[in-house]
Amino acid sequence: MSRRCSRPGCAEPATATLAYDYSAGVVWLDDLTDEHHPHDYDLCGHHATSLSVPIGWSLRDQRRGTQGHLRVVAG
Numbered sequence: 001m002s003r004r005c006s007r008p009g010c011a012e013p014a015t016a017t018l019a020y021d022y023s024a025g026v027v028w029l030d031d032l033t034d035e036h037h038p039h040d041y042d043l044c045g046h047h048a049t050s051l052s053v054p055i056g057w058s059l060r061d062q063r064r065g066t067q068g069h070l071r072v073v074a075g
C-alpha cells in the first residue's frame, strides 16, 4: 500500500499527513498515517516542507526526523 501526494500534478509518494482544525486555526503535519482519513491530506516531503498556512493560522510540524528512520511499506 502506498499513497501519492494529494497536490494536483504531483506524483511523488506521500510521506506526511496534513490535518487541520478550522475552529482552532491549526494545521498539523505528521508522519504519514497508516490509514487515510477523509479530511486529511497526504503530502510528499517537498510539499510538506514547503507548506504555508493562511495568515492567523499556526502550523505544527510533528514529523519525526528522517535520520535513521527509513520506513518501507511492502505491498
Ligand SMILES: [Zn+2]
Pocket: 005, 006, 007, 010, 011, 012, 043, 044, 045, 046, 047
Ligand atoms: Zn507533492
